[in-house]
Amino acid sequence: MAADWRKYARIYAENWQIILFCGVTAAALTLLYMSAALHPLYQASATLYVNRAAYNEPDTPPDLDISSRAAGQIIDTYAHIVQSDRVLSQAVEEFNNYNNYNLTAESLRDALTVKQVDSTEIFAVYITHTNPETAVEIADITARIAAREIENVIQDSSVRVIDYASAPTRRYAPRYLNNTIMGGVCGILAAVIALTLFQHDFMKKNINKIIQKSADENLNNNINNINNKIKKIKKIKNQKDLSALYGDIKILGEIPADFRLQNLTNTDYYHISPAVREKFEILKNHILDVLSGDQKYQKSGAEFDIKSGVKNSAKSGDKSESAVLLITSAESHESFITLNLAAAFAATKKRIIILNCDFYPSQAQTQDRTRNQDEISQFQTQSQKGLSGLLTNPGMMSAYIAPSGIDHHLDFIAAGPVPPNPVELLQSERMKRVLRELRQNYDYIFLNCPPMQTVENAAVLAPESDGALFIIRPGYSERESVSNAINQLRRGGANILGFILNASGK
Numbered sequence: 001m002a003a004d005w006r007k008y009a010r011i012y013a014e015n016w017q018i019i020l021f022c023g024v025t026a027a028a029l030t031l032l033y034m035s036a037a038l039h040p041l042y043q044a045s046a047t048l049y050v051n052r053a054a055y056n057e058p059d060t061p062p063d064l065d066i067s068s069r070a071a072g073q074i075i076d077t078y079a080h081i082v083q084s085d086r087v088l089s090q091a092v093e094e095f096n097n098y099n100n101y102n103l104t105a106e107s108l109r110d111a112l113t114v115k116q117v118d119s120t121e122i123f124a125v126y127i128t129h130t131n132p133e134t135a136v137e138i139a140d141i142t143a144r145i146a147a148r149e150i151e152n153v154i155q156d157s158s159v160r161v162i163d164y165a166s167a168p169t170r171r172y173a174p175r176y177l178n179n180t181i182m183g184g185v186c187g188i189l190a191a192v193i194a195l196t197l198f199q200h201d202f203m204k205k206n207i208n209k210i211i212q213k214s215a216d217e218n219l220n221n222n223i224n225n226i227n228n229k230i231k232k233i234k235k236i237k238n239q240k241d242l243s244a245l246y247g248d249i250k251i252l253g254e255i256p257a258d259f260r261l262q263n264l265t266n267t268d269y270y271h272i273s274p275a276v277r278e279k280f281e282i283l284k285n286h287i288l289d290v291l292s293g294d295q296k297y298q299k300s301g302a303e304f305d306i307k308s309g310v311k312n313s314a315k316s317g318d319k320s321e322s323a324v325l326l327i328t329s330a331e332s333h334e335s336f337i338t339l340n341l342a343a344a345f346a347a348t349k350k351r352i353i354i355l356n357c358d359f360y361p362s363q364a365q366t367q368d369r370t371r372n373q374d375e376i377s378q379f380q381t382q383s384q385k386g387l388s389g390l391l392t393n394p395g396m397m398s399a400y401i402a403p404s405g406i407d408h409h410l411d412f413i414a415a416g417p418v419p420p421n422p423v424e425l426l427q428s429e430r431m432k433r434v435l436r437e438l439r440q441n442y443d444y445i446f447l448n449c450p451p452m453q454t455v456e457n458a459a460v461l462a463p464e465s466d467g468a469l470f471i472i473r474p475g476y477s478e479r480e481s482v483s484n485a486i487n488q489l490r491r492g493g494a495n496i497l498g499f500i501l502n503a504s505g506k
Contacts, residue, residue, distance in 0.1 A: 003093055019188055021191075022191035022250065023185070023187040023188035024192060025187060026188075026190070027180045027181070027183045029183065030180050030184075031179075031180045031222070032382065034180075036177060039405070040130065040171040040174070041128060041129065041173040041174070042130070042131070042135050042168040042170060043126055043130065043135060044126070044127050044136040044138075044168055045124045045125060045126045045127070045165055046124065046125050046139045046140055046143035046164050046165045047122055047123070047125075047137060047161070047162050047163040048122065048124075048143055048146070048160065049121060049122050049159065049160050049162045050074060050075060050078065050122070050157075050158070050159055051121070051157075051159070051160070064506035068479065070327045074157075075123045077154070078114075078121065078123065078146075078150050078159065081153055081154075082112070082125060082150075083112060083114065086149060087142065087146050087149050088105040088109055089105050091138065091141050091145050092108055095137065095138055095141055098137075098421075099134075099137070100423045100455075100456065102223075103138070108138065111128045111129055111274065112125065112126070112142065113125075113126040113128070114126070125139055125142050125143045125146065126139070127139040128173075133167060136165040136168075138465065139164075140165050143161050143164070147160060147161050148160070172265060184372070201485065204287055212438045234478055234479065234480075235476070235478060236474060239251055241474075242501070245482075245483070246486065249496055249499060251498060251500075252283055252286040252290070252497065252500055253279060253283030253286055255276060255279050255280070255283070255337065255500065255501065256276060260283075270422050272340060278350040280343075281339050283500065284341065286498070287341075287497065287498075291323055291466075291467065292352065322442050322444060322445060322466060323444050323445070324435060324439070324444075324466050325446050325447065325497075326447045326449060326467070326468040327447065327448055327449060327469045328449040328457075328458035328468065328469075328485070329344075329471040329472070329473070330452055330478070330481040330482045330484070331453050331476070331477060331478065332451060332502075333358060333451060335448055337471055337500060337502055338446055339354070341469075342404075342446050343404075343406050343410060345443075346404075346406070346410035347409075349409060350409060351409055352407075352410045352443065353401065353410075353412060353413065353441075353446070354404075354411075354446045354448055355412075355413050355434075355438075355446070355448065355459075356386070356413065356414050356415040357415070357448060357449045358450040359418045359450070360450055360454060376394065385399065385402070385414065386400065386417065387400070387414065388416035388417055388422070389417070390413065390416070390434065391419075391428060391431055391434070392425065392458065397434065397437060398437075400413050400415065411442075421454060422457060423456055423460055426460050426461055427460045431464070435464055447461055447465060450501075451485075452481075452488055453481055453485065456488065458489065459488045459491070459492035459494070460492065462492035462493050463493045465495075467495045467496070468494040468495065468496045468499055469499075470486065470496055470499050470500070472501050473502050476500055476503070
């Protein structure tokens with residue numbers, strides 16, 4: 001037996017390169033699979049307190065040991081109530097109504113975990129989701145409803161939410177490091193088992209040669225090719241990538257990343273350099289060419305169908321038939337493009353107004369603070385005199401229209417306070433009446449919409465617009481997100497005029 005172990009030990013020592021190669025390969029494949037096929041998951045939790053008086057006998061001094069066991073038992077009971085259809089159906093209904101989402105009780109049950117906190121009278125409701133903000137919202141709703149229903153179901157019970165969920169800063173799963181290490185260990189074990197099963201001479205003369213040759217000639221190239229393909233699949237890098245994916249949609253313009261100069265006034269569009277201002281002029285001209293039916297920029301086939309009145313108004317300036325242009329993106333808030341493009345149109349002495357339909361600007365500010373700092377103060381005000389107020393309160397529209405301060409031909413209507421039902425408001429008959437009235441007084445109406453990945457505001461406004469401008473950030477916009485957004489717009493009846501590349505060359 002000792003001789004056999006020495007034989008195998010010698011085989012392992014002589015073939016350590018093969019064992020190491022198998023471990024590294026298995027680890028790389030594990031990491032590759034997690035990166036390509038698994039979505040990051042985030043976990044948010046809200047904590048609830050079980051009142052000690054609810055399970056202590058009256059007039060009896062609390063015994064810590066008994067109290068602790070009682071807390072564990074009653075929390076187990078409460079956990080079953082939290083996961084019941086009674087609680088989950090209410091949580092799903094409230095979340096779906098507020099977010100226009102299609103969450104089901106079964107999927108919520110799969111994402112839900114209830115745990116006691118360190119043998120205390122506190123238990124936590126955990127929600128796991130691919131979106132951290134969504135996880136926070138579902139956890140808060142579930143905890144609040146659970147506390148109320150437990151008190152309704154169990155007489156004399158007392159449960160209070162003591163901590164609502166906060167946005168998780170780190171992903172909960174997959175755990176790349178742990179799983180990669182486990183994959184490497186499995187690869188090493190597989191190699192050891194294979195070496196044990198096969199004769200040493202066969203391994204040394206054949207398998208070792210095959211693996212070594214493959215490793216030297218092909219493996220590095222194959223891994224590099226796979227990595228490059230995955231990177232290309234995830235991101236849109238440049239115009240070439242975009243044209244390959246959507247050859248039927250024109251690229252109307254490209255705005256470089258270095259766009260600002262210091263100490264510029266508002267008359268210089270929105271604090272941009274002359275070179276970038278020229279880019280917006282070119283972009284404006286291309287859009288006008290598309291709207292006027294220039295064959296150079298038209299898409300082929302019946303899918304491109306600009307209203308004849310819009311074609312005429314682009315050249316004649318007939319205010320009774322103005323153009324409503326919808327501006328959106330897949331993932332990033334792009335008020336910078338909307339503002340400067342509208343300013344370029346206003347420089348032609350046309351009457352321009354921007355409707356800020358992006359009710360959630362704060363979600364993007366921390367990601368791109370320098371780019372959006374001015375837009376917050378100038379354009380994305382949350383005052384009562386905003387679009388949400390205009391759509392919910394009857395009154396004169398003129399009270400909600402504000403001058404831009406950039407050009408006296410350019411006005412805007414801010415977003416206003418975040419409404420509980422933004423999609424319903426934008427689909428309402430009141431919104432249609434607002435657009436009809438604005439068409440009578442403005443040549444061009446720009447609808448600044450939030451990213452399609454955030455909410456569906458752009459999709460619901462598509463039928464009321466004459467064309468959509470879709471913004472891409474090279475190296476940032478993901479192919480899957482862009483594809484989903486384009487399909488969503490088309491299902492909504494949007495006429496996509498073309499792409500605008502923002503922050504290119506960054």
